[in-house]
Amino acid sequence: xxxxxxxxxxxxxxxxxxxxxxxxxxxxxxxxxxxxxxxxxxxxxxxxxxxxxxxxxxxxxxxxxxxxxxxxxxxxxxxxxxxxxxxxxxxxxxxxxxxxxxxxxxxxxxxxxxxxxxxxxxxxxxxxxxxxxxxxxxxxxxxxxxxxxxxxxxxxxxxxxxxxxxxxxxxxxxxxxxxxxxxxxxxxxxxxxxxxxxxxxxxxxxxxxxxxxxxxxxxxxxxxxxxxxxxxxxxxxxxxxxxxxxxxxxxxxxxxxxxxxxxxxxxxxxxxxxxxxxxxxxxxxxxxxxxxxxxxxxxxxxxxxxxxxxxxxxxxxxxxxxxxxxxxxxxxxxxxxxxxxxxxxxxxxxxxxxxxxxxxxxxxxxxxxxxxxxxxxxxxxxxxxxxxxxxxxxxxxxxxxxxxxxxxxxxxxxxxxxxxxxxxxxxxxxxxxxxxxxxxxxxxxxxxxxxxxxxxxxxxxxxxxxxxxxxxxxxxxxxxxxxxxxxxxxxxxxxxxxxxxxxx
Amino acid sequence: xxxxxxxxxxxxxxxxxxxxxxxxxxxxxxxxxxxxxxxxxxxxxxxxxxxxxxxxxxxxxxxxxxxxxxxxxxxxxxxxxxxxxxxxxxxxxxxxxxxxxxxxxxxxxxxxxxxxxxxxxxxxxxxxxxxxxxxxxxxxxxxxxxxxxxxxxxxxxxxxxxxxxxxxxxxxxxxxxxxxxxxxxxxxxxxxxxxxxxxxxxxxxxxxxxxxxxxxxxxxxxxxxxxxxxxxxxxxxxxxxxxxxxxxxxxxxxxxxxxxxxxxxxxxxxxxxxxxxxxxxxxxxxxxxxxxxxxxxxxxxxxxxxxxxxxxxxxxxxxxxxxxxxxxxxxxxxxxxxxxxxxxxxxxxxxxxxxxxxxxxxxxxxxxxxxxxxxxxxxxxxxxxxxxxxxxxxxxxxxxxxxxxxxxxxxxxxxxxxxxxxxxxxxxxxxxxxxxxxxxxxxxxxxxxxxxxxxxxxxxxxxxxxxxxxxxxxxxxxxxxxxxxxxxx
Numbered sequence: 001x002x003x004x005x006x007x008x009x010x011x012x013x014x015x016x017x018x019x020x021x022x023x024x025x026x027x028x029x030x031x032x033x034x035x036x037x038x039x040x041x042x043x044x045x046x047x048x049x050x051x052x053x054x055x056x057x058x059x060x061x062x063x064x065x066x067x068x069x070x071x072x073x074x075x076x077x078x079x080x081x082x083x084x085x086x087x088x089x090x091x092x093x094x095x096x097x098x099x100x101x102x103x104x105x106x107x108x109x110x111x112x113x114x115x116x117x118x119x120x121x122x123x124x125x126x127x128x129x130x131x132x133x134x135x136x137x138x139x140x141x142x143x144x145x146x147x148x149x150x151x152x153x154x155x156x157x158x159x160x161x162x163x164x165x166x167x168x169x170x171x172x173x174x175x176x177x178x179x180x181x182x183x184x185x186x187x188x189x190x191x192x193x194x195x196x197x198x199x200x201x202x203x204x205x206x207x208x209x210x211x212x213x214x215x216x217x218x219x220x221x222x223x224x225x226x227x228x229x230x231x232x233x234x235x236x237x238x239x240x241x242x243x244x245x246x247x248x249x250x251x252x253x254x255x256x257x258x259x260x261x262x263x264x265x266x267x268x269x270x271x272x273x274x275x276x277x278x279x280x281x282x283x284x285x286x287x288x289x290x291x292x293x294x295x296x297x298x299x300x301x302x303x304x305x306x307x308x309x310x311x312x313x314x315x316x317x318x319x320x321x322x323x324x325x326x327x328x329x330x331x332x333x334x335x336x337x338x339x340x341x342x343x344x345x346x347x348x349x350x351x352x353x354x355x356x357x358x359x360x361x362x363x364x365x366x367x368x369x370x371x372x373x374x375x376x377x378x379x380x381x382x383x384x385x386x387x388x389x390x391x392x393x394x395x396x397x398x399x400x401x402x403x404x405x406x407x408x409x410x411x412x413x414x415x416x417x418x419x420x421x422x423x424x425x426x427x428x429x430x431x432x433x434x435x436x437x438x439x440x441x442x443x444x445x446x447x448x449x450x451x452x453x454x455x456x457x458x459x460x461x462x463x464x465x466x467x468x469x470x471x472x473x474x475x476x477x478x479x480x481x482x483x484x485x486x487x488x489x490x491x492x493x494x495x496x497x498x499x500x501x502x503x504x
Numbered sequence: 505x506x507x508x509x510x511x512x513x514x515x516x517x518x519x520x521x522x523x524x525x526x527x528x529x530x531x532x533x534x535x536x537x538x539x540x541x542x543x544x545x546x547x548x549x550x551x552x553x554x555x556x557x558x559x560x561x562x563x564x565x566x567x568x569x570x571x572x573x574x575x576x577x578x579x580x581x582x583x584x585x586x587x588x589x590x591x592x593x594x595x596x597x598x599x600x601x602x603x604x605x606x607x608x609x610x611x612x613x614x615x616x617x618x619x620x621x622x623x624x625x626x627x628x629x630x631x632x633x634x635x636x637x638x639x640x641x642x643x644x645x646x647x648x649x650x651x652x653x654x655x656x657x658x659x660x661x662x663x664x665x666x667x668x669x670x671x672x673x674x675x676x677x678x679x680x681x682x683x684x685x686x687x688x689x690x691x692x693x694x695x696x697x698x699x700x701x702x703x704x705x706x707x708x709x710x711x712x713x714x715x716x717x718x719x720x721x722x723x724x725x726x727x728x729x730x731x732x733x734x735x736x737x738x739x740x741x742x743x744x745x746x747x748x749x750x751x752x753x754x755x756x757x758x759x760x761x762x763x764x765x766x767x768x769x770x771x772x773x774x775x776x777x778x779x780x781x782x783x784x785x786x787x788x789x790x791x792x793x794x795x796x797x798x799x800x801x802x803x804x805x806x807x808x809x810x811x812x813x814x815x816x817x818x819x820x821x822x823x824x825x826x827x828x829x830x831x832x833x834x835x836x837x838x839x840x841x842x843x844x845x846x847x848x849x850x851x852x853x854x855x856x857x858x859x860x861x862x863x864x865x866x867x868x869x870x871x872x873x874x875x876x877x878x879x880x881x882x883x884x885x886x887x888x889x890x891x892x893x894x895x896x897x898x899x900x901x902x903x904x905x906x907x908x909x910x911x912x913x914x915x916x917x918x919x920x921x922x923x924x925x926x927x928x929x930x931x932x933x934x935x936x937x938x939x940x941x942x943x944x945x946x947x948x949x950x951x952x953x954x955x956x957x958x959x960x961x962x963x964x965x966x967x968x969x970x971x972x973x974x975x976x977x978x979x980x981x982x983x984x985x986x987x988x989x990x991x992x993x
Contacts, residue, residue: 066905068839068989069912134899141898144943148951156951160943168936174908175932179925182915208920 004047004125005060005075007040007085008135011092011118014039015111022107030100033110037096040117041089048086053079053484055491057127069130070187076127078492079485080258080328084124084251087335090471091247092117094339095240097464098347102150102238109150112142113240116249123252129177129260130189133170136252140166143233143245150238152350153298158236162245165229169219173256176212180264183209195264195494203267210268214261214276220253222309223276224283231302239346242298246305246338251331254312258324262316263494269319277317281413284310288420292427297349297356300428301341304384307421308334314414315399321499323402325486326395332482333383333391333475340380340468348373348461349432352454362435372457374433376465381425383472386418391475398479507575515573515580515630517563518588519623525556526619533612543604546611550602550966553615557596560626564588572632576694579632579764583838586991587629587760590846593977594753594853595622597970601745601857604964605864608654608743617654618749621647625757632764634683634693641679641725641761645672648754651746652738664741671734675724682717685710686770695769702772707784715773715786718765719793725758727816728793728823729800736808739816744863747812748856751819752849759826759845760838766790767834774834777927778918788923790827795927797824802937810869814941815855818895821938822848825910825931831924832913839992840913844906846988847894847981851903854891854974857967858884865961871945876954881961883968885949890975894982896942897935902982907935909985 014036021028057076065073077085095113102109115138122135140163147159181189183205184197198206219226230250234242262269284307291303308330315327350356353364367374383390386397396418404411475482490499513520529552537545570580578584599618608614624644631637649672653665687693689711690701705711723731739747766774766786775785782788801821808814826848829841859869861884867873878885894901914928963971981988 066986066989068986069909134904137899137904141893145950148947156947160940163943164936164940167939168933171932171936174911175929178908178912178915178928178932179920181912182925183919205919 002060003043004077004085007043007089007121008118008125010036010039010043011114011121015114015118018114019107019111022105022111026103026106029107029110030096033096033099033114034093036114037089037092037117040121041086041093044082044085044089047077048082051077051079051082051485053488055488055493057492059127060125065131069189071130071189072128073131074128074190075125075131077125079487079489080255081124082485083328083332083482084248084255085121087251087332088117088120088124088248090467091244091335091339094343094464094468095243097460097467098243098343099238099240100458100460101347101351105149109146109238112146113244116142116146116244120244120248120252124255127191128189129191129194132256132260133174133177136173136256137167137170139249139252140170143241143249146241147233147237150241151236152238153236154232155236158232162229162233165219165226169216169226169253172212172216172219173260176209176216177260179212180209191260191263192494195497198264199267203271206265206268207271208268210261210265211272213264214257214269214272217253217256217261218313220250221257221313222250222253222283222306223313224279224286224306224310227283227287227306230306231299234302234305234342235296235298239342239351242342242346243339246302246342247335250305250309251335254309254316254327254331257313258316258327262319262498266497269498273317273319277314277407277410280310280314280317281410281417283307284314284414284417285420288417288424291424292420295358297345297358297361297428297432298342300424301338301345304341304421304424305334305338307417308338308384310417311396311399311414314403314410318399318403318406318410319499320402320405321487321490323399323406324490324495324499325483326398326400326402328486329391329475329479329482330395330399333395333472336468336472336475337380337383337390337392340376340465340472341384343461343464343468344373344377344380348376348457358431358435361432366433369454370457372462372465376469377433378429379469380472381429383476385422385425389473389476391472391479393476394479511570512574512578515567515570515578517567518560518592518626521559521563522556522619522623522626525553525559526616526623528552528556529612529615529619537612542609542611546606546608547603549611549615550599553599553619554596556619557592557599557622560622561589561592564592564626576696577633577636578630580630582992583760583764583842584630586842586988587756588626590842590849591622591625591629591753591757594756594849595619595625595749597850597853597857597974598745598749598753600966600970601748601860603966605860605967606743606745607657607864614651614654617647617650621651621749622753625753628757628761631761632695632768634686634695634698634769637761637765638676638680638683641758642676644754644757645676648746648750651749652742654746655743658741660741661743664738667734668738668742671724675721675731678717679721682714682721685714685717689714695765698769699771702770705772707773711773712784715770716789718762718770719786719789722758722762722766722790723793725762726755726823726826727819728827729796729820730793732797732800732820732823735819736813736816739819740810740812740869744812744856744860748853748860751815751852751856755819755826756842756845756849759830759841763830763833763838763841766830771834777831777923779922782923787831790831791923791927794824794827794831795930797821797827798931798934802934805941806937808941809871811871811874811945812859812869814945815852818938818941819852821934822895825907828914828924828927828931829910832910832917836913836916837992839989840906840909842992843902843981843985843988844910847902847906847978850974850978850981851891851894854887854971854978855895857971857974858888858891861961861963861967867961871948874945874948875952876958877949879954880958881963883963883971884961887971887975888949889946890978892942892946894978896939898939900979900982902978902985905982905985907931909989
């Protein structure tokens with residue numbers, strides 16, 4: 001267990017090493033990055049094997065840091081954070097594998113990538129709100145450079161928009177946390193202390209602070225109407241960065257909502273609960289509908305991420321043990337599936353065809369020329385639609401059942417979102433991989449047939465895809481593995497205050 | 505009142521070493537330097553100057569926290585000691601940039617004037633009497649005017665110096681007028697006595713005028729809006745190394761002196777903005793200047809295409825936050841303010857250091873000129889990233905904790921139930937604007953590729969060391985801010 005903080009340190013050390021190694025040879029930088037990511041995953045899995053589920057956080061490190069402000073370097077883990085740490089480990093390894101073809105400034109790419117991963121691990125392990133915030137902000141800046149340097153389509157715009165949205169969100173969080181710290185008079189940033197002091201505040205103040213902090217985190221979680229950074233950012237980002245952004249970084253926002261905003265101000269949460277739920281449902285339906293009409297393959301995936309994250313926020317808003325545990329499961333599941341989808345679109349297809357437009361892809365019989373990509377995408381699509389046997393199914397089902405208990409109406413609308421998700425996913429599968437039958441007919445089998453030019457799928461791509469598929473199938477068949485961690489964690493007093501107050 | 509000249513000498517040994525150092529630098533250049541070429545004379549002057557700073561650091565430690573000296577003209581407290589050390593470190597970093605970078609043709613004079621300015625700064629850190637405060641401020645200011653105009657080969661350097669001098673002269677006149685009114689009202693030039701007198705006086709229009717005059721001069725010194733107009737031109741026109749000192753050490757010393765003046769001198773006339781019913785005094789005036797600075801600085805920076813002007817407008821924006829720190833210093837102590845000003849100074853010296861090296865390599869100051877910096881000098885690009893991200897307030901760099909500490913103090917005044925809280929929320933929101941223009945600079949330096957034939961930039965060893973030390977200090981102080989906070993208890 002106590003090795004878990006090393007996920008952070010190993011990632012940052014790996015970042016420095018990759019930067020130095022990049023000066024010598026790209027292959028060394030790649031090897032360093034893969035070793036670092038594997039090391040992080042191994043640390044996470046070893047800790048997971050030794051993990052004993054229980055309510056409350058299990059402290060890993062707790063030393064004074066900035067005594068003047070009562071700030072402690074406090075790292076701790078419970079079932080929820082462990083779930084997301086394992087997800088981060090898997091996503092990190094897959095991301096490195098799908099970045100194997102980066103040749104330009106390789107060392108810097110992996111340095112920034114690993115710095116981002118280190119920040120993410122740090123957020124998931126923090127038990128002190130200040131430490132949480134520091135890691136949260138550390139994870140922001142690398143995104144800018146990853147997208148602006150190695151991205152595609154409108155990358156500088158996408159990068160700047162994404163970073164400014166994230167940073168503005170974190171500014172709201174900072175304002176809220178400082179307000180809570182100042183108003184409560186507690187000389188501590190421990191979530192439990194802030195919550196205890198925050199409970200003494202007047203309801204109006206609690207509602208105000210909650211709105212600030214929750215909105216700040218929800219920006220990063222892609223909650224409607226603060227989601228517009230997500231599609232443009234995901235589309236502009238290089239494959240590994242999109243995988244991480246959609247797969248892990250959006251979870252930081254949702255995790256912040258669950259770990260900081262809600263336990264800190266249960267009274268504020270109860271006040272805003274219906275608003276959050278309605279925004280979540282709008283996000284599910286609206287983003288789903290937009291995904292339905294996109295002509296750019298990657299935009300479909302980008303909007304689908306917003307739609308799926310809507311389920312996470314809905315699960316949090318429903319605020320009962322089942323819905324919240326479903327939300328955490330969905331964070332994990334979507335992290336894996338979104339990674340897979342972006343990997344197929346960004347790496348397997350775009351890097352070979354150099355187009356993401358459906359109108360172009362339709363003319364290419366990709367199911368014949370890139371069968372592995374087609375197979376992967378079909379599996380990922382099934383998982384994304386929430387088919388049984390994949391992790392999306394137990395996750396969304398748990399959220400819907402939990403939400404039904406709070407409000408059948410919400411669950412009904414959200415259920416509609418699953419239908420829309422099926423529609424846009426099937427459309428994407430059909431048009432991009434199996435679209436050739438009708439369109440190929442007018443075009444004679446010309447000699448300049450581009451199909452044979454595609455490089456075969458390489459081993460890192462296969463390994464990464466297999467890792468992600470195996471994960472989603474394993475969790476789809478055996479969701480208890482994660483639920484056995486998550487459900488006991490929700491019995492901690494901090495979460496109970498939210499979950500009890502969760503009845504509308 | 506018995507005056508102990510020996511204790512005065514002991515207390516002012518840091519200043520004595522700086523002045524002595526300046527004279528030695530001049531003398532050495534006169535006697536030995538004429539036989540050597542310009543590069544060597546620059547090295548000699550720098551080394552001697554650094555030795556003088558080192559001696560001053562030693563004597564600052566040696567003077568210890570000693571309380572009032574010479575009948576209360578100086579106050580050797582932990583704030584004064586920390587400020588002196590901070591100013592000396594900033595000066596040392598500025599000096600180390602010189603060899604191989606500066607094109608100044610009179611290196612000894614340049615170093616000597618830097619040391620005289622530093623003497624003014626260290627005096628400002630410990631003074632608590634109006635007359636000596638004014639003299640210390642003028643010593644520093646006059647030296648800075650000279651430094652701004654030191655590059656006689658460029659007309660914009662002269663323009664910068666003239667603008668700085670004229671506006672600085674006017675602000676000095678305001679300050680002197682304010683001081684004389686304060687003396688007239690209280691019959692004393694010693695800050696504690698002024699405070700005693702004012703605490704039994706009601707707020708009169710005359711007192712308000714005296715206080716506002718002081719705030720105007722303060723606003724000028726801090727480059728706060730609407731007294732900021734000199735800053736962009738001076739930052740752009742002055743030799744970059746002069747600009748580094750003007751933006752860093754001068755600011756730290758000025759803020760500490762005025763904080764002392766405003767709180768331990770005219771504290772009873774502070775007024776209050778902890779609630780929405782502001783009590784008149786200098787605090788509401790400073791708060792207004794802070795809001796204007798945040799607005800003008802952050803929005804003004806958006807319109808700039810020259811890196812130095814962006815830094816100038818960012819300095820105006822930072823002045824807004826610093827003034828918030830001045831307001832909270834009365835209740836929660838000056839530690840956040842000094843931390844912020846010191847780490848801001850480190851980042852600014854660093855950023856201007858990078859600009860100075862680029863300037864020496866013949867690279868212009870526009871954003872587009874930075875393109876390809878990463879290929880041409882990874883070291884400079886890396887350092888620039890650290891400095892600008894610290895200015896933007898990204899953890900774990902020191903700029904983040906500075907902002908955090910100041911905002912926490914401002915919100916502690918009375919939460920969001922008063923102006924102070926809302927100003928800090930406004931400042932937090934404005935930090936997102938700040939990140940935009942800092943990233944714009946970094947985009948050009950790191951993202952945009954340069955021309956393929958662009959040659960690598962050679963960074964002189966001393967300058968490289970100074971930049972790395974500044975970057976390292978920013979990281980270390982950001983990770984362990986307690987080191988500074990505890991020093992100013």
